[in-house]
Amino acid sequence: MPEVVIRTSGLTKVYQETKVPVKALGGVDLEIREGEFTAVVGPSGSGKSTLLHIIGGLDYPTQGQVEVGGHHLNELNDRELIDFRLEHIGFVFQAFNLIPVLTAKENVEFIMLLQKLPAKEREARAVQLLQEVGLGDRMHNRPSELSGGQQQRVAVARALASRPQFILADEPTANLDSKAAANLLNMMAEMNQREKATFIFSTHDQRVIEKARRVITLEDGVIVSDVTKA
């Protein structure tokens, strides 16, 4: 059985942005094993994105512990978290993932530049990944010249470029039509197999839920069900 690579215990997040505190997570205990293809589902405001942000080292929990790939994220400072994200996490956001002034290939290369990989290696991997996501002929196009589905595929290629242990996707199909969403999900499932990365999605898209092998349901910041498909 694959080892546990993500572990949260008593994870609580309270937003204090207005006078009334808002509890986004209310004590989440969770274990995710290496190579899982997991969907975190729930209605809007259930805490899906917050959970992903904390697992991805983008936010700190108010209470509780989070351990990702052996790193205790509560103990890392801002700079260490940036390094952690660069080396271990690939993010795919809902939209506007890409740097608009760079081409598809440059966007994919960019993350490897941050990792200080040699130019030849960067270029070869960017070309390979873009071909794998079916955009071999659009690699010199800027995001504004690509459709929403194509942009999300570039975002997946970029997320994979740094060879991360984890891919966190926050509602990746929210702005896509059915066909583009299906293409993206098939491609991500394939990548999950090929790149051996652990995928976690937040979504309330039924198509994503059907593809996932494990579905965790959140409501009002707590896990109400956790189903692993046979």
Add this chain to the structure above:
Amino acid sequence: MYLLLAWRNIWRNRRRTLITLASVAFAVFFSCMMQSMHTAAWGNLIDNAVRFYTGYIQVHQQGYWNDKTLDNSFENQPALQKKIAGSPHIVTVVPRLESFALASGTDRTKGTLVIGIEPEKEDGLTNLRNKMRGGSYLKTGEKKVLLAEGLAHFLKLSPKDTLVLISQGYHGSNAAGKYEIAGIVKFPSPQLNDQVVYLPLAEAQWLYDTGNRITSLSLLVDDPEQVEAITESLQQELNATQFEVMSWQEMMPELVQSFEIDRLGGEIILFILYAVIGFGIFGTFLMMTAERRYEMGVMIAIGMSRLKLQAVMFLEIIMLALGGTLLGVLLSLPVIFYLHYNPIPVTGNLAELYQNYGMEPVIPFSRKATIFLRQAYIVAIITSVLGIYPIWFIQRLIPVTALRN
């Protein structure tokens, strides 16, 4: 790629970038023009003022400047003149003997300033020959005088008439002489025009019974900007207990003051101009950061360090500032060079006034490199200070908040 990213970022809103570049370029162009005109005009004015009488530097017997009497004169030693003339940047050394006398014509008498000169050397410094309005210029060794036009008019004298001078000479001796008027000179300054009498140096020394003494050595230099250094170096070279070496700034403090007041006025105008431009640039920086808040959030989220993001933003700022400055300098260069070689002519009464002061009736322009460099560093300072805002913005950016927006 960071450079490429910065370059493309500044062109993502082409119109805004062009407006920012144009505003910086305009400020630089306008400042260069103003500075060029101010530098050249004052350069001319100062050159004219010092050549008018004092020279850029004067050497006196210690204490003469505070107590201008013949008793504070010094021996005119050729070795001393040679030593000074041999110093770097010195073009001309002009000896003078100055004192006062009562000058009489046919039926009038007036107090006058009597200056003993070496006619050719004096002409080299003050262009005295060009100020002639009648008669002939002085010759070394002759027993004649040049009379200022106002004084000649008051005494009702003309060339070939006789002037009588009565005064007190060196160490209280009597001084009296009778001279033929060789010529009349005109000075635009009424103060000089109503009281100056020029004599050949040897004749003045005989009149005042000073022997081979003089009251000052006036010096002309080839680089007016080096006056302070030359003065200091001469003071060290000459015996400090015997001689005082003074720059034109010390001898004409009122001219320095006028220059400073005018310079300050210009600086205030430039400050207002740069403040307006600065707000424009700041507006651009505000937009650059506000519209890219989400994108910056993504970049930090995927692992770009704040320092690298700040460096990219700073590159954009430098490119904008440098681009605007270069554009401004490139625009002003041909205009200033053209106006330097083809100065704007002044006409009418103003032209006459310029000519009266021995100045060419034109508005001159300077093409000194420091004029352009100064604008570059002013823009660099302004943009660097304003650039603190985007740097601060990135430092404080919380990626998760930016992504939520």
